[in-house]
Amino acid sequence: MRKLFTVYRVLALVVGLLLLALTLGMVLKYGLAEGGDLQVFGDELTAVVALIHGWVYVVYVVVAFLLSRRAGWSLQFLVVMLLAGLVPVLIFWVEHNVASRLRTEHPELRDPDRVTG
Numbered sequence: 001m002r003k004l005f006t007v008y009r010v011l012a013l014v015v016g017l018l019l020l021a022l023t024l025g026m027v028l029k030y031g032l033a034e035g036g037d038l039q040v041f042g043d044e045l046t047a048v049v050a051l052i053h054g055w056v057y058v059v060y061v062v063v064a065f066l067l068s069r070r071a072g073w074s075l076q077f078l079v080v081m082l083l084a085g086l087v088p089v090l091i092f093w094v095e096h097n098v099a100s101r102l103r104t105e106h107p108e109l110r111d112p113d114r115v116t117g
Helices: 002-031 037-071 075-084 090-105
Strands: none
Touching: 002 037, 002 090, 037 075, 037 090, 075 090
16 A cells, blocks of 8 residues: 555656646746747647646556555545646645545554654
């Protein structure tokens, strides 16, 4: 479970960062005058990041599904986990909640170096 948890956390971070980059690219692409340097950069950034985000998101979906099944979570919670990879910034909040929930339900996943009171 620890390895799956770590993979999930890394994927959530990567998906979140890619989604932020994609959002920036969309703002530049559609929010600026056509043909400007930043608009062209936004167009190119969007094309590359959208492709990478799509593939990484597919892996994230599989890992999130496996993690939620192994943890015994509801379908509704899984849906929230999956939607988080499509809404900018939401994935960081959801990842934090997933980590907290897993550490509560599975004490063996707690960081041994972390001091608890």
